[in-house]
Amino acid sequence: MQKLEVFGAIRLKGQINISGSKNASLPILAATLLSKKKVFLNNLPKVKDIETMINLLKSLGSMIKFNKRKLIIDNSKQNKNFASYNLVKTMRAGILVLGPLLAKFGYAKVSLPGGCSIGTRPVDIHLKALSKLGVKYKIIQGYVHAFAPKGLIGSKINFPKISVGATENLIIASTLAKGTTILSNCAIEPEIKDLVNFLIKMGCNLKWISKRTIQIIGINQSKEAIHSIMFDRIEAGTYLVAAAITEGNLKIKNVIPYILQTEINVLRKIGAKITTKKNEIKIVGNKKIKNINIKTAPYPGFPTDLQAQIMVLLCKANKKSLIREDIFENRFMHVAELNRMGAKISISGNKALINGNTKFEAAELMATDLRASVSLVLAALAAKGKSQINRIYHLDRGYESLEKKLKKVGARIRRLN
Numbered sequence: 472m473q474k475l476e477v478f479g480a481i482r483l484k485g486q487i488n489i490s491g492s493k494n495a496s497l498p499i500l501a502a503t504l505l506s507k508k509k510v511f512l513n514n515l516p517k518v519k520d521i522e523t524m525i526n527l528l529k530s531l532g533s534m535i536k537f538n539k540r541k542l543i544i545d546n547s548k549q550n551k552n553f554a555s556y557n558l559v560k561t562m563r564a565g566i567l568v569l570g571p572l573l574a575k576f577g578y579a580k581v582s583l584p585g586g587c588s589i590g591t592r593p594v595d596i597h598l599k600a601l602s603k604l605g606v607k608y609k610i611i612q613g614y615v616h617a618f619a620p621k622g623l624i625g626s627k628i629n630f631p632k633i634s635v636g637a638t639e640n641l642i643i644a645s646t647l648a649k650g651t652t653i654l655s656n657c658a659i660e661p662e663i664k665d666l667v668n669f670l671i672k673m674g675c676n677l678k679w680i681s682k683r684t685i686q687i688i689g690i691n692q693s694k695e696a697i698h699s700i701m702f703d704r705i706e707a708g709t710y711l712v713a714a715a716i717t718e719g720n721l722k723i724k725n726v727i728p729y730i731l732q733t734e735i736n737v738l739r740k741i742g743a744k745i746t747t748k749k750n751e752i753k754i755v756g757n758k759k760i761k762n763i764n765i766k767t768a769p770y771p772g773f774p775t776d777l778q779a780q781i782m783v784l785l786c787k788a789n790k791k792s793l794i795r796e797d798i799f800e801n802r803f804m805h806v807a808e809l810n811r812m813g814a815k816i817s818i819s820g821n822k823a824l825i826n827g828n829t830k831f832e833a834a835e836l837m838a839t840d841l842r843a844s845v846s847l848v849l850a851a852l853a854a855k856g857k858s859q860i861n862r863i864y865h866l867d868r869g870y871e872s873l874e875k876k877l878k879k880v881g882a883r884i885r886r887l888n
């Protein structure tokens with residue numbers, strides 16, 4: 472098992488280039504199943520989850536080749552509609568192939584994602600919404616057997632709760648449904664906007680008719696498309712916190728600053744000095760870190776995927792802070808490890824009370840999920856001495872070349888086998 476060794480308490484200085492978004496790439500890759508024409512995708516991040524999704528598409532019959540950083544997908548002979556557990560279990564987003572397979576074949580057998588360390592990850596909202604498009608389904612031995620005997624029929628669907636994945640699945644499925652579909656109470660994460668932009672390039676007929684409502688008019692066939700994946704805003708937010716926690720001075724490139732406005736406002740309140748230009752954010756960390764209360768929320772609220780990272784920073788604040796995790800039921804797995812490094816965090820339900828004034832001590836640590844793992848790296852960067860982080864396969868699911876990017880700005884970090 473590989474691990475990371477970090478010597479902390481070094482101010483990070485320099486430039487970090489942000490990679491393509493994992494969470495935009497996954498639904499866009501799933502959506503390529505809709506098309507019989509070639510699709511060209513640029514700026515996919517080199518992370519494990521993308522590799523897994525590509526393997527899943529290949530298992531469904533997609534022909535895929537990489538040349539340089541461009542992915543060429545040819546689904547003209549894609550003819551399978553069975554997504555197996557061994558591919559879906561490591562990456563919950565595998566459920567996103569359900570919508571396109573149903574749209575294309577009218578039948579699909581897709582493994583239920585199964586839970587993970589942050590929660591049970593149900594897909595009831597996806598399934599109930601698909602049934603409104605005429606889909607019948609049964610859960611048999613951990614698989615969704617779904618079929619649409621008369622094909623998908625456009626309908627009006629109001630999501631009972633904001634769900635990124637369910638919004639993506641239904642948007643993709645509706646593009647080939649007969650007639651018009653109106654989806655309301657949609658998630659509007661930037662990654663969903665990127666998916667919609669991609670589908671429009673494929674010739675699909677989609678239009679946002681209000682903040683959280685989208686209209687989709689079904690088409691018969693799509694056309695060849697080329698698309699460059701948007702930047703990864705969670706990776707960018709992670710490195711902003713890295714600068715703030717090491718009193719560093721970083722230039723974060725290949726970003727669209729307004730998409731991170733909520734995070735920038737929070738970091739400014741905490742005391743970081745931030746200036747923005749067209750495709751870059753400059754951040755200078757401050758010695759004095761001010762406390763702040765945060766609750767996670769769907770975009771444009773504070774993202775749950777940056778909750779663990781901001782918690783590490785708030786451990787060093789001058790007073791108490793409260794974080795409320797309103798999206799997932801069990802997303803405090805990083806707290807126990809942070810407390811082992813000297814943090815004083817107590818949990819009550821979905822609230823974490825952070826006592827502040829922590830001087831992190833280096834330690835040997837265990838990663839549990841993708842974002843919790845990177846919060847341990849941030850704490851190790853702030854701690855004097857040598858820390859070791861085990862099970863870093865979690866990190867490799869969503870962060871491209873993490874140690875290389877950190878080393879380039881002065882961190883003492885290396886991967887050990």
Ligand code: EPZ
Pocket residue numbers: 493494497563564590591592593594595596597598632633634635636637658775776798799800841842869
């Ligand atoms: C997406 O997960 C992201 N994953 C997550 O990022 C992110 O944390 C999450 O959205 C929230 O922003 C990808 O985009 C691949 P949801 P998703 O459906 O779609 C409940 C990361 O670290 N729910 O918006 O699974 C669900 O349990 C990952 O990159 C149902 O109850 O999130 C959760 O409590 C982690 N029934 C809440 O809704 C459903 O049918 C929000 O989930 C679906 C979801």
